[in-house]
Amino acid sequence: MLIAQLTDLHLRPRGLPANRVVETNMLAARALAAAARHRPDVILLTGDLADRGEPGAYRELARMLAAEPGLPPVFALPGNHDDRAAMNEALPALAPLADGFIQRAVEGFPARLVLADTLVPGSSAGALCAARLAWLETTLAAAPDRPTLLAMHHPPFATGIGHMDRIALQDPEEFAALLARHPQVRLVACGHVHRPVVTRIAEAAVMIAPSVAHQVALDLRADAPSAFVLExxxxxxxxWTGAAFVTHTALVEAFPGPFPFLGAAEG
Ligand SMILES: [Fe+2]
Ligand SMILES: [Fe+2]
Known part of the structure; x- marks a missing residue:
C-alpha cells in the first residue's frame, strides 16, 4: 500500500501568490501530478490546504483534483491556515465534518488511516481538546490490532526551530501518553513545519513532511526569525510493506535524469 502525503499547499484564489512570491497553486498542481505518477493508493493532505482559509482557494483545489486524471481517493485534514466550514463546503467528500471537526478513520486498506483535527480557530498553535482526545481514544481502541498511520497537522514534538515549536501541538505529553496506550500506531504523519523532520514517540515513528511549496528556514536558534526559503x-x-512503514521523499519539480548506471566494464 502506498500513501502519498502532500502538506502545506497554502493555496490562494486563482492568480494570487502566497507570501508575496510563492506560486503555491502552481506548485500544488505539480505536486499532485508528481504524486500521481507513483500510482499511490491514497493521497493524504495534512493541512494548510489554503493560505488564508479563503473559499476561492478550496475551489481551486477542487478544480485541480478534478483536472488530474486517475487520482486515487484523497483525504484531508485541516491546519491552522484552514477554515473548516469553507474547506468542507468546497470539498465535502474530502473533508467531511464530524461533530464539528474534520476527523475520521479510513478503513478498507491494508493499513488503517486515522485523521485527527488539531485546528484551533484564531490560533497558529494546535491542540486536541477533550472532545477530540476522547474521539481519538475511542477510534484507536476500536482496532488495536490494525497497523495505523495517524495523520495530523501540528507535530507533537519540538523540532528545535524556536518560532515553529511555539506553535506546535499544545500538551504533547497527553498525546504521547495516548500513543503509548495504542502501539498499533506505527507512524504519525504531520505537516506545519514546512521541513522534513523525524523523531520517535513510544512505538511510533513521527514524521513531519516538507511542504509542496515553500520551506521554513532551517535555523535551530531558539530566537530564529520566522522566515521561509525557496528550497x-x-x-x-x-x-506499508505489511510489516512496517517505509518512507521516501520526492521532489515536486523536475530535475535532470534518470541516467542509467554503467557496469564497470563500460567505464
Ligand atoms: Fe503551513
Ligand atoms: Fe500550519
Missing part, C-alpha cells in the same frame, strides 16, 4: 518543494511516499 525545492517535496512530498512523502509512505509505503
Amino acid at each position: 525545492p518543494g517535496a512530498f512523502l511516499l509512505h509505503r
Whole structure:
C-alpha cells in the first residue's frame, strides 16, 4: 500500500501568490501530478490546504483534483491556515465534518488511516481538546490490532526551530501518553513545519513532511526569525510493506535524469 502525503499547499484564489512570491497553486498542481505518477493508493493532505482559509482557494483545489486524471481517493485534514466550514463546503467528500471537526478513520486498506483535527480557530498553535482526545481514544481502541498511520497537522514534538515549536501541538505529553496506550500506531504523519523532520514517540515513528511549496528556514536558534526559503518543494511516499512503514521523499519539480548506471566494464 502506498500513501502519498502532500502538506502545506497554502493555496490562494486563482492568480494570487502566497507570501508575496510563492506560486503555491502552481506548485500544488505539480505536486499532485508528481504524486500521481507513483500510482499511490491514497493521497493524504495534512493541512494548510489554503493560505488564508479563503473559499476561492478550496475551489481551486477542487478544480485541480478534478483536472488530474486517475487520482486515487484523497483525504484531508485541516491546519491552522484552514477554515473548516469553507474547506468542507468546497470539498465535502474530502473533508467531511464530524461533530464539528474534520476527523475520521479510513478503513478498507491494508493499513488503517486515522485523521485527527488539531485546528484551533484564531490560533497558529494546535491542540486536541477533550472532545477530540476522547474521539481519538475511542477510534484507536476500536482496532488495536490494525497497523495505523495517524495523520495530523501540528507535530507533537519540538523540532528545535524556536518560532515553529511555539506553535506546535499544545500538551504533547497527553498525546504521547495516548500513543503509548495504542502501539498499533506505527507512524504519525504531520505537516506545519514546512521541513522534513523525524523523531520517535513510544512505538511510533513521527514524521513531519516538507511542504509542496515553500520551506521554513532551517535555523535551530531558539530566537530564529520566522522566515521561509525557496528550497525545492517535496512530498512523502509512505509505503506499508505489511510489516512496517517505509518512507521516501520526492521532489515536486523536475530535475535532470534518470541516467542509467554503467557496469564497470563500460567505464
Ligand atoms: Fe503551513
Ligand atoms: Fe500550519
